[in-house]
Structures are given as structure tokens and as C-alpha cells.
Amino acid sequence: MEVIKLNFPLNIDKSVLPPLSMALGYFDGVHRGHQKVILEAKKQAEQKRLHSGVMTFDPHPSVVLRKSEKRVQYITPLEAKIKIIEELGIDYLFVVHFTTDFANLLPQEFIDQYVIDLNVKHVVAGFDFSYGRMGKGTMETLPFHSREIFTFSVVEKFTCGNEKVSSTRIRQYISDGRTAELPDLLGRFYRTEGIVGHGDKRGRTIGFPTANVETKDEYILPPLGVYAVKINVGENWYDGVCNVGYKPTFNKEALRVSVEVNVFNFDQDIYGELVTVEWHQYLRKEQKFSGIDELVAQIERDKQNAIQYFNNIDK
Ligand SMILES: Cc1cc2nc3c(=O)[nH]c(=O)nc-3n(C[C@H](O)[C@H](O)[C@H](O)COP(=O)(O)O)c2cc1C
Ligand SMILES: Nc1ncnc2c1ncn2[C@@H]1O[C@H](COP(=O)(O)OP(=O)(O)OP(=O)(O)O)[C@@H](O)[C@H]1O
DSSP states (O other): OEEEEEOSSOOOOGGGSOOEEEEESOOTTOOHHHHHHHHHHHHHHHHHTOEEEEEEEESOHHHHHSOOSSOOOBSSOHHHHHHHHHHTTOSEEEEEEOOHHHHTSOHHHHHHHHTGGGTEEEEEEETTOOBSGGGOBOTTTHHHHTTTTSEEEEEOOOEETTEEOOHHHHHHHHHTTOGGGHHHHHSSOEEEEEEEEOOOSOGGGGTOOOEEEEEOTTBOOOOSEEEEEEEEETTEEEEEEEEEEOOTTTOSSOOSOEEEEEETTOOOOOTTOEEEEEEEEEEEOOOOOSSHHHHHHHHHHHHHHHHHHHHHHHO
8 A cells, every 4th residue: 555645735646546436534444434444445446447545634634723732542542543444455555644734625626626636536434424614515516616527425324332433432442442342443452652661669579560552642542451361462462451651659749641451471572672451351450459468369360351352252
């Protein structure tokens, strides 16, 4: 897959692009609804002998439009999104740098410059896709704005439990710790990436060494507590149990939240390595214990609960 970064004004010569069937959207998470849209663009490309494309935006429009002071967090930061879209077998990914000027394009200007001028012959978007200033362009206005230069298909609402599957809903599930329910919406368990850093080196002395995963800031972190997780190290996936929290048993002051994984059947030095944590089942809240013995006894129970969880899903 070729990744092409676009700016405003447009910085590419259309003559270098093949005729395209293009899916349009932000696609945070590349969830099951998004996958339908993207795979429809691929199918239409095959039928119409076009190349397949996806257009996404970066950063999230809310950064520019709401001028939110709070930094945005993603289900899939750009790099992760690129990987997943590549796995869906798409030829071209266009990443449009989302700025105020770009957001101010009128719907017709967006279509002229970022669809027609990119040699797009077929557009695919979901039923609620909107484009142009204030999102005034919709799937109802698209036939008019297309100037009959491209055809298009609209993907109907993909639901789960009678509700639309959306990035907003998935972010809420993550923030509520409902990680076990995510495969139905996302099509996979939620994953975060980070580098393994140094903790207080206490873990080993209490019999539970942990990999301290310094999760990249762009990811949404599930709420404080203990989880059954899988962790990817190098080529392999391992089961484990993870604590997200401030270790109140030891720390008086809340410093930075830590993500610590006790990896089962594992004894390697992985400091400095990039790992992926896959969030399965929430097990319990983080607690302040009156002593190390109580903490250790609880971690042992957590480990047994996680082992039991994995035994059940592997059946
Ligand atoms: C499965 C698991 C559950 C944990 N639960 C708690 C907890 O409830 N309260 C707490 O203060 N620390 C908890 N911890 C954190 C331990 O206190 C921590 O791993 C230990 O102090 C080692 O820290 P270090 O890696 O910074 O040396 C938990 C750790 C693991 C692996
Ligand atoms: N559940 C769904 N069913 C069908 N199409 C969808 C669904 N969710 C999103 N789409 C389509 O996928 C593209 C990307 O959508 P977008 O990035 O706005 O996702 P979203 O999940 O609706 O996000 P948000 O929660 O931020 O509204 C759009 O064309 C949109 O219409």
C-alpha cells in the first residue's frame, strides 16, 4: 500500500494517480462498520477495474474545530490505522492534514479538489458521512456535487445490539473498561503499544516481575484496575495479567499511571522493546493493601483468574 500525505492546498499532480475507487472517512479504530466501507471500495475497484483507495484525515477534526485543550486520544493512532488498512488489501491511503483552512472548504470545493482532482471514479462512504464546511455535504448532496464525474455507493448502517457501531461508542467502551465486549464492535480486541521501561524493580522481589509498558500517549487507556491481557513480544504472543494504576500500596502520591504486565511463562529481558498489549477481561479495581503479603496473595488470585479466562476462550 502506498501512503500519500496531502496538504491544503493540494500538493499532488493527478496525472501520477491511477483511476480510483475511494472510501472516505476518519476511520478511528477501523471498526466493523469502517471495514464494510473500506471493503466495499475494494470490491468496487475490482468490478470497475480501478485501484482501491482510502482517504483519512490527521489529526482528528475535533483538535482543529473544537480547539479542545484536552489532547485527543485514539483507538488507532495513525500508524496503527495505516497497518490495519494495509491488511485489508488497499492500494492507496491518502492522509489529509486536517487544518482550519481545509475544514473551511465548501462541500463542492472539497469534492472538486480532494475527490475529482485525485482521479477518483467511484466513492464509497457510510450513510452518515459528511464533508465540507460545517459538514454541510452529505450523501444526499453527493449526486449534485459529483458533477456526474464519479459514481458512488452508500454503505448502510452497521449495528450491534440495535445501536450504530461508531468510534465514539468504542471510545466509551474502552473508557468504561468494557474491553471484553469490543470484538463485536471492533472486530478484534483493543490493542495499545508502548516501550518497556524501568519500574521500581520491586516486582521481582515479590515474586511477580512485571514489564512496565510506557503506553504511547495517543492511545486511550482503559480505566484503573486489573485485566487479563495478551502481550506481543517480538514474534510471539503471551498471556498475562496487567495492573493499570498508581500502586497505592507503595506510592503515597499519584505519579504517572503505570501499565504493568506480569507475563506468564516468560523470563526474558525486554527493556526498551516495543510491545503490544491486547486488552481482554477486566478483573477488579486497583486497591491499597495493608501489606505486601495481602497484595501478593491477591496478585496470585488475579493470575489464576486470568489463566482460567484464557483456558475458557481457548476452548
Ligand atoms: C496483576 C497485578 C495486580 C496488581 N494490583 C495492585 C493493587 O491492587 N494495588 C497496588 O498497590 N499495586 C498493585 N499491583 C502493582 C504491584 O504493586 C507492583 O507490580 C509491584 O509493586 C512492582 O512494581 P515495580 O514494577 O514498579 O517494581 C499489581 C500488579 C500486578 C501485576
Ligand atoms: N456503523 C457504520 N455503518 C456503516 N458505515 C459507517 C458506520 N460507522 C461509520 N461508517 C462510515 O465510515 C466512514 C468513517 O466514519 P467515521 O470516521 O465518521 O466513523 P464513526 O464510527 O461514525 O465515528 P464517530 O463516532 O466519530 O462519528 C464514514 O463514511 C461513515 O459514514
